[in-house]
Amino acid sequence: MRNPKKLERAAVQRSLTPVANLNAMLPPGSHPLLARPVPAGFPSPADDYVEGCISLDDYLVRAPASTFFLKVAGDSMRGLAIFDGDLLVVDRALQATHESVVIAVLDHEFTVKQLLHTPNGYVLHAANPAYSDIVIKPEQELTIWGVVRWAIHRLSV
Numbered sequence: 001m002r003n004p005k006k007l008e009r010a011a012v013q014r015s016l017t018p019v020a021n022l023n024a025m026l027p028p029g030s031h032p033l034l035a036r037p038v039p040a041g042f043p044s045p046a047d048d049y050v051e052g053c054i055s056l057d058d059y060l061v062r063a064p065a066s067t068f069f070l071k072v073a074g075d076s077m078r079g080l081a082i083f084d085g086d087l088l089v090v091d092r093a094l095q096a097t098h099e100s101v102v103i104a105v106l107d108h109e110f111t112v113k114q115l116l117h118t119p120n121g122y123v124l125h126a127a128n129p130a131y132s133d134i135v136i137k138p139e140q141e142l143t144i145w146g147v148v149r150w151a152i153h154r155l156s157v
Contacts, residue, residue, distance in 0.1 A: 060150050066093035068146065070103065070112075077101070077112055079127030082151045088112065089150035101148040106134065107141055112148065 061067045072086040080101060082088070088103075096102045098117040103110060104124055113124035113134065122142060124134040136142050 060089050062149070063091055063093050066146075067091050067149075072112060072151075076126040076128045076131040077114075079129075080114065080151075081153075082112065082127070082148075083153050086151050086153040088148050089152070090146035091149050092146040094147035094149070096144045096147050103145040103148065105141075105143040105145050106136070110145070115144065 057064070068090045070088045070090055072082055072084060072088060075084050077083075082101070090103050094100075096115050098115070100115050101112065102115045103112055104115070105111075106124065111124065111134075114127060116123040116125050116133075120135070121138075122136040124136065124142075126133060
């Protein structure tokens, strides 16, 4: 009698594409997507098969007409893993909510901060204790330019 688990794994492996042969078959702008997530805990055996391909535009950009990319300057948001030089993916069509990371225009100046709704009004929260929060005063002009969906940063040089 055959082992059903071995048959199931063999069927899955036949439906996947070996990594070695994939680069020539990918459409422009697409990259291989491995079939199995990489564990961040204990190591597991390597998997040399891909599930398909992924376009980073399809993955990162929900609404192309309202999506922009911005570079970060400064370290006021490092507590939320947004660092100097990071690339932000910003969607201008999204509605900012409490605790959204936003691109705000405060008195005609751009900044990236976490938007907080408090009983006393809006606060632009810096995710770094070296910086003070900005409590929005009634005489100040605040516009939420867009909501940050992704922060992309380099892990090594």
